[in-house]
Amino acid sequence: MFDLNSLLRDNIKRLVPYSTARDEFKGEASIFLDANENSFGSPLPVNYNRYPDPMQWKVKYKLADIKGVPPQNIFLGNGSDEVIDVLYRSFCRPGVDNVVLFPPTYGMYEVSANINDVIVRKVSLTPDYQIDMAALQEAVDERTKLIFICSPNNPTGNSINRSDIEMILNNFDGIVVVDEAYINFARQKTFISELTEYPNLVVMQTLSKAWGLAALRVGMAFAGEDIINVLNKVKPPYNINQAAQDLVLEALDNITQVNEWIRETVIERDKLAAGLIGLPQVLEVYPSDANFLLAKTTDAKGIYNHLVEKGIIVRDRSKVELCNGCLRITVGTPEENTVLLETIAQVAVNA
Secondary structure, eight states: OOOHHHHSOHHHHHOOOOOOGGGGOOSOOSOOOSSOOOTTOOSSSSOOOSOOOTTOHHHHHHHHHHHTSOGGGEEEEESHHHHHHHHHHHHOOTTTOEEEEOSSSOTHHHHHHHHTTOEEEEOOOOTTSOOOHHHHHHHOOTTEEEEEEESSOTTTOOOOOHHHHHHHHHHOSSEEEEEOTTGGGOSSOOSGGGTTTOTTEEEEEESSSTTOOGGGOEEEEEEOHHHHHHHHHHSOTTOSOHHHHHHHHHHTTOHHHHHHHHHHHHHHHHHHHHHHHTSTTEEEEOOOSSSEEEEEESOHHHHHHHHHHTTOOOEEOTTSTTOTTEEEEEOOOHHHHHHHHHHHTTSOOOO
């Protein structure tokens, strides 16, 4: 049975979070002399001399309307990488507890685990890039605190079987993190609607992909209020700066534009896949629910180097487990995709 308190590190249970100057004040004021800020302003057209809202409530309320969840169920991080790090620091005892990952998958899960001295247990995906449920059962023990599931998965692009994720949620007493960074491009629906069903569920999403805000570094986590309270307790007090909050609020008013970009990206993804598979240099293009394609090639290194010489950058994933000979290619604009295909076609085909 899921028991959040039993999963927390003892030091986190005892932790008294940093109290900001504005935490002690409620209501409206016109003179702020509590936080040792520069009272005269900023040397910029817009003043950023005041500390931002540490809980980003304006952003959360607007996201709540879009996502259909209460703002109290939303955590914002300095990119999804901060969400991952805070989860480790909240629940995993260094050198004692472990996390289960499913390679090939997003590399920061393992990097952050190593930074926090958390033991990594890898359960390789099956050849069709799904979870090996029998192997997962063997990997989990009483010290497994977190399971990270990337769906749609990076770098393979496919969605993980929903029934498998649900089975894990129903049978694992730790935290299940479903990373939905690419969910906007997928056929599968988000797990956000399942938060009330699974108290051990954390859903991660991002504003870096479909929303086109990668430079602002704003990641999102959705979970039960008890888990969100833990994450807020552990995070740095002002982890999302005011400029980022302001720009995110402005961007969230343009959902029609974002939805149009998503539709265009999915159309271009299918065109790019067809174009790639028509090239003799490409052996296979794997099904994708993301804004990228994984393509198995005759010579990944040679094609990658040729593209770099022409000023085109893709990702060589040929040394990643189960991705031998593969390039990961982001879906570009129609013009960019045309140039990419023409440039790959110039590479000699290895016999």
